[in-house]
Amino acid sequence: MSPNQPPLSGKTTRVTIDSISIGANAPVVVQSMTNTDTADIDATVQQVAELARAGSELVRITVNSAEAAAAVPHIREKLELQNCSVPLIGDFHFNGHKLLQDYPDCAQALAKYRINPGNVGKGKRRDEQFASMIERACEYDKAVRIGVNWGSMDQQLMARLMDENRQCEKPKEPAEIMLEAMITSAIESAQQAENIGLAHNKIILSCKMSGVQDLIKVYQTLAARCDYALHLGLTEAGMGARGIVASTAALSILLQQGIGDTIRISLTPEPGGDRTQEVLVAQEILQALELRAFTPAVVSCPGCGRTSSSYFQQLAQDIQSYLREQMPQWRTRFTGVENMSVAVMGCVVNGPGESKHANIGISLPGTGEKPVAPVYVDGIKTVTLKGDHIAKEFQSIVEDYVNKKYA
Numbered sequence: 001m002s003p004n005q006p007p008l009s010g011k012t013t014r015v016t017i018d019s020i021s022i023g024a025n026a027p028v029v030v031q032s033m034t035n036t037d038t039a040d041i042d043a044t045v046q047q048v049a050e051l052a053r054a055g056s057e058l059v060r061i062t063v064n065s066a067e068a069a070a071a072v073p074h075i076r077e078k079l080e081l082q083n084c085s086v087p088l089i090g091d092f093h094f095n096g097h098k099l100l101q102d103y104p105d106c107a108q109a110l111a112k113y114r115i116n117p118g119n120v121g122k123g124k125r126r127d128e129q130f131a132s133m134i135e136r137a138c139e140y141d142k143a144v145r146i147g148v149n150w151g152s153m154d155q156q157l158m159a160r161l162m163d164e165n166r167q168c169e170k171p172k173e174p175a176e177i178m179l180e181a182m183i184t185s186a187i188e189s190a191q192q193a194e195n196i197g198l199a200h201n202k203i204i205l206s207c208k209m210s211g212v213q214d215l216i217k218v219y220q221t222l223a224a225r226c227d228y229a230l231h232l233g234l235t236e237a238g239m240g241a242r243g244i245v246a247s248t249a250a251l252s253i254l255l256q257q258g259i260g261d262t263i264r265i266s267l268t269p270e271p272g273g274d275r276t277q278e279v280l281v282a283q284e285i286l287q288a289l290e291l292r293a294f295t296p297a298v299v300s301c302p303g304c305g306r307t308s309s310s311y312f313q314q315l316a317q318d319i320q321s322y323l324r325e326q327m328p329q330w331r332t333r334f335t336g337v338e339n340m341s342v343a344v345m346g347c348v349v350n351g352p353g354e355s356k357h358a359n360i361g362i363s364l365p366g367t368g369e370k371p372v373a374p375v376y377v378d379g380i381k382t383v384t385l386k387g388d389h390i391a392k393e394f395q396s397i398v399e400d401y402v403n404k405k406y407a
Contacts, residue, residue: 012227014026015261017111028291030286031056031231031262032264032276034048038068039067048084055279063091063092064095072103107140112144114144115133115147118149118152120133135196149208150214203228204230205222212246231264232255232259232263240267243267251263252288265282293339298341299345303346306367307364308366312345314391315390315391319344319398323398346366347366348369356376372385373386373390373394382397
C-alpha cells in the first residue's frame with residue numbers, strides 16, 4: 001500500500017474550521033502555538049503571522065486571563081489587516097468558562113476552543129463549567145478540541161478506574177489504567193459535549209503524552225474506539241534533536257497507519273530561538289511520508305573524503321533557504337511547484353545519478369577533481385558550470401525552470 005494511502009484514511013468525521021477541512025480524507029493539517037503573552041497584542045500578532053507564513057494552518061494562543069481574552073479580537077483584527085486569515089484556537093484552562101462568558105468578542109473571534117477535561121473543575125463544578133464552555137461553542141458555532149494531557153489528568157476519573165481495577169480478578173498495571181483513563185476521559189467528555197448540544201462534527205480529540213510508545217498505544221486504541229477527528233502531538237517533546245526525533249518516531253508510525261488529522265510538534269525552542277521550527281519539522285514529517293508536499297525537496301549527500309564539503313554544503317543550504325523563502329509567492333503562482341526536487345551533490349561518484357533522478361540536479365567536483373559541475377534538467381545534461389559563480393548560475397537555472405515548468 002502506498003504511503004499516501006494509509007489503511008484508515010477517511011475513517012474519522014470531517015470537521016471544518018473556517019475554510020480548513022480536518023478529518024475524513026482531508027490532508028493532515030499543520031498546527032502550532034505561540035509562546036507570547038497574549039495580552040501583548042503586537043508581539044502575539046507578529047508571532048502568529050510568522051507561524052502562518054512558515055506554513056502553520058492553525059495557530060493556538062493562550063487565553064488565560066481577562067487581559068488575554070480582551071486582546072483576542074484586536075489580534076484577529078490586526079491579522080486581517082495584514083491579510084493573515086489563519087484560524088486562531090483559544091487554549092483554555094481552569095477559568096475558560098468565565099472568560100468565554102465574560103468576553104463574547106473573544107468567543108466570537110476564535111475559530112476553535114481547546115478544553116482540557118482535567119483542568120475544568122472538580123465534582124459538580126466540573127460538569128457545570130464544562131457545560132458552560134460547550135454552550136458557548138454551540139452559541140458561536142465553534143469547533144472544540146477536547147485535549148487530554150497526562151500531566152493534568154482528571155483525578156476523579158483516575159480514582160474511579162483505579163477502584164474498578166482493584167475489584168477485578170486480574171487487576172491491570174497502574175500504567176495501563178493511566179492509558180485507559182486518558183482514552184476514557186476524551187471519549188466521555190466528547191459524549192458529554194454532544195449531550196449538551198455540540199454537533200459530532202464539531203469535535204476533535206487528543207490524548208497527549210511525552211512517551212513515544214505510550215502515545216502510539218493510546219492513539220491506536222482511541223482510533224479503534226471512535227470516529228472523532230484526532231489531533232496528534234507528543235507533549236513536552238523536548239529540545240533540539242531529541243524533540244525532533246521523538247516526535248518524528250511517534251507521529252510517523254501513527255500517520256503511516258492512517259491515524260491523525262492534525263499535528264503539532266511541541267519543541268522547546270533554544271533561548272531566543274525561532275518558534276517556526278516546529279512548523280518546519282511538522283511539514284518535513286508529512287512530506288517525508290508523502291502525505292503532503294510543502295516545498296521543493298533538496299537532495300544532498302552527507303559528504304566524505306572526496307568532497308570539498310564547505311562549498312557543496314553551502315550551496316545546498318543556500319538553495320534550500322531560497323526555495324523556502326520563495327514558496328509563499330510561488331504557491332499562489334505556480335501549480336505543483338512544491339513537488340519539485342533539486343539535487344545538490346558533492347562529487348562525481350553518486351552525483352550524476354542522483355542529479356538525473358531529480359527535476360534539477362548539480363554534481364559538483366570533489367576534492368582534487370576537475371572543477372566542472374554538470375547540471376541535469378529532467379534527467380538530461382543541459383550545461384556544465386565552471387568558475388567562481390556556480391552557485392549564482394545554478395540558482396538562475398532553478399528560477400528559469402520554475403517559471404517555465406509550473407507557470
